Amino acid sequence: MSALVIRDLRKRFGTTDVLKGIDLDIDSGDFTVLVGPSGCGKSTLLNIIAGLETATSGEIEIGGRVVTAVPPKDRDIAMVFQTYALYPSMTVRQNITFGMECRNVPKAQQAEALERVAKLLQIEPLLARKPAQLSGGQRQRVAMGRALVRDPKLFLFDEPLSNLDAKLRVEMRMEIKQLHARIGASIVYVTHDQIEAMTMATRIAVMNQGEVQQFADPDTVYNRPANLFVARFMGAPPMNTIPATLEGEGDRPVVVIGAGEHVVRLPAPPSIGREWLGKSVIVGIRPECIAEPTRLFGSSTAAGLTITAPVEMTEPTGAETIVVLRLGGQKVLGRVAPDIRLANGALATFAVDTRKLCLFDPQTERLIA
Amino acid sequence: MSVSTLGTPSATRLSPAILAGLKRLPEWLVIWVPLLLSAGHVVVFTAWTTWISFTPSTLVPVDGWVGLRNYTSVLGTRNWKIAFDNLLLFGFGFVVLTALVGLLLAILIDQRIRGENVLRSIFLYPMAVSFVVTGTVWSWLLNPGMGVQKLVNDMGWTSFRFDWLVDRDMAIWTIVIAGIWQSSGFAMALFLAGLRSVEADLIKAAQIDGAGPFRMYTRVILPTLWPIVVAVMVILLQFAIRTFDLVRALTGGGPGIATQLPALVIYDFMFQRGHLGRGSAAAVMMLLTLLGVLLPYGAWKYYMRRRAANA
Incomplete structure (x- = not known):
């Protein structure tokens, strides 16, 4: 069953189109992450789902019921905010039960729900405190408690981890993921952080300029980006996108990058249409597909294709070394083992994983193979 | 300044400090004059008044010591008792009602209404008017013979009475009304700033929790x-x-002495009856009343800041 269906949703502020026809169908139990750069309309979309803003046109269905004209409190949703939005004058206990109080839930039932959630989030010792007396992580927990206590059809998270420091963010990320696995709730989670999207989501909707660029599971979004925007937005460092031409050598199409002395030839994905032969394309290659020559990709036991390219710069991160190299005259990032030291300006040999090459149409910027 | 001492260690050690001091000299010169003048005004005149309150001064200040005699005689007058009772009534009514009206205006203006800027200016304008003007205008409006009562009477409702201004028991409330008119815009501006600084997410969270407008505001x-x-x-x-000028212009303390306030009593003692000693004693008591409000507030602010710093 669908937890949330959005049909042709549009939002306009004055003359600016913030959302240009969003269509999404989110399955029950899915952890859907809306990800995109700031200003892409993801927070507006979330507010419209919550009923805090109204759409210019379009339809929203939550749990099989059309809620386009239903006020937020009757949509059977719960929301966690970036700023936590805890009521400062209330204790943690009152913060969590305030919603039930507004809905006139009997006291005994309130206490029961409070106890269940407090135990789940391990916030029992904090119940009598005020938000000002809590740390960032604790406030985040209480904010989640306030959402969980409602047991809604849909949870909405609006960049809930952005205000936490890096270490706490990683911890809370895992915790939210575990929580989702345990209670199996339907979640729509907004973030600008593509790592959060990759690590937590079961489905990712990548948004840009008011449109959903791609809506798929994390593997597909990462390995088969629907267009150049997705390719460049997901992954850190992002996918290399290099202008190239497609040439036919016998029956095997070949991607040719650069010309003359530094020309690099890579076997094209077999799925590429014959009509692209002889035309220019953009080739997408993930940095981890360019590695030291001894690296074996996938399950192959023999050394694969290698290329020779000048090294421009290296950035050791500890776990690996990022290499900036020139490929057919283009600046390209590769990731080699941490113990490998390469001299700037020298020529070096790299192994290339050609199984995951992506090809894009330079005009429409769409994935073609 | 001689530069030939560059070689000696003591000179090189001292010169940066001296230079820094010289650089700040103009700042010190500029700030000290107004600081001394204003501090002198406040401290010297307060001390002077306090001193006078212990002397037998009448028309002109004289030396001498009469202890608390001026205080006891001021406290013994009916004038002062009425003034203080009025202050309690007026202070309570004025503060509570002005705050309530200001809050109501702020909440209404906060509903994203059209013409907000115009309305805000209109409500705030009385604040720019001097209390004397407010008092005079309201004395016309409330005067039964020429103000609201006459207007309503002339329109045909001849039995209509609104004569608080000349009513001993109600006259103090006319001052409350004028005071509210003058100050509620100011309260509104502060409350509106407060309402506008409430976090947007907080209101969204309450909307999702299902709080209606009443609960949204109260909780x-x-x-x-x-x-x-x-x-x-x-x-x-x-x-x-x-408060002095408002009462002075609106009721002049009357009818009779029904709307006396401490500031009027001070004026009365000092400049009408020519008794500087008693007037000063009354002034000191008024200062103590003010301190009774401001000191606890200062302490509370200090406590809150400490608590915020520790949190």
């Missing part, structure tokens, strides 16, 4: 506003305590 928005409420109340209260 979520107003509790975050109470530091502003306290500040507004304290400012209004010190307005109330030192």
Whole structure:
């Protein structure tokens, strides 16, 4: 069953189109992450789902019921905010039960729900405190408690981890993921952080300029980006996108990058249409597909294709070394083992994983193979 | 300054400090004059008044010591008793009602209405008018023979009576009305700033929790506003305590002495009856009343800041 269906949703502020026809169908139990750069309309979309803003046109269905004209409190949703939005004058206990109080839930039932959630989030010792007396992580927990206590059809998270420091963010990320696995709730989670999207989501909707660029599971979004925007937005460092031409050598199409002395030839994905032969394309290659020559990709036991390219710069991160190299005259990032030291300006040999090459149409910027 | 001492270690060690001091010299010169003048005005004249209150001064200040005699005689007058009772009534009515009206205006203006800027200016304008003008205009409006009562009577409702201005028991409320008219815009501006600074997410969260407008204000928005409420109340209260010109222009303390306030009593003693000693004693007592409001507020602010710093 669908937890949330959005049909042709549009939002306009004055003359600016913030959302240009969003269509999404989110399955029950899915952890859907809306990800995109700031200003892409993801927070507006979330507010419209919550009923805090109204759409210019379009339809929203939550749990099989059309809620386009239903006020937020009757949509059977719960929301966690970036700023936590805890009521400062209330204790943690009152913060969590305030919603039930507004809905006139009997006291005994309130206490029961409070106890269940407090135990789940391990916030029992904090119940009598005020938000000002809590740390960032604790406030985040209480904010989640306030959402969980409602047991809604849909949870909405609006960049809930952005205000936490890096270490706490990683911890809370895992915790939210575990929580989702345990209670199996339907979640729509907004973030600008593509790592959060990759690590937590079961489905990712990548948004840009008011449109959903791609809506798929994390593997597909990462390995088969629907267009150049997705390719460049997901992954850190992002996918290399290099202008190239497609040439036919016998029956095997070949991607040719650069010309003359530094020309690099890579076997094209077999799925590429014959009509692209002889035309220019953009080739997408993930940095981890360019590695030291001894690296074996996938399950192959023999050394694969290698290329020779000048090294421009290296950035050791500890776990690996990022290499900036020139490929057919283009600046390209590769990731080699941490113990490998390469001299700037020298020529070096790299192994290339050609199984995951992506090809894009330079005009429409769409994935073609 | 000689530069030939560059070689000696003591000179090189001292010169940066001296240079820094010289650089700051103009700042010190500039700030000290107004600082001394204003501090002198406040401290010297307060001390002077306090001293006079212990002397037998009448028309002119004289030396001497009469102890608390001026105080006891001021406290014994009916004038002062009425003034103080009036202050309690006026202070309470003025502060509470002005804050309530200001809050109501702020909440109404906060509903994203059209013409907000115009309305805000209109409500704030009385604040720019001097109390004397307010008092005079309201004395016309409330005068039964030429103001509201006459207007309504002339329109045909001849039995209509609105004569609080000349009613001994109700006259003090006319001052409250004029005071509210003058100051509620100021309270509104502060409350509006407070309402506008309430976090948007907080209101969204309450909407999702299902709080109606009443619960939204009483449980979520107003509790975050109470530091502003306290500040507004304290400012209004010190307005109330030192009220002089408003009463002077509106009722002149009358009918009879029904609307006397401490500041009027001081004026009366000092300049009408020519008794500087008693007037000063009354002034000192008024200062003590003001301190009774401001010191606890200062202490409370200090405590809150300490608590915020420790949290």
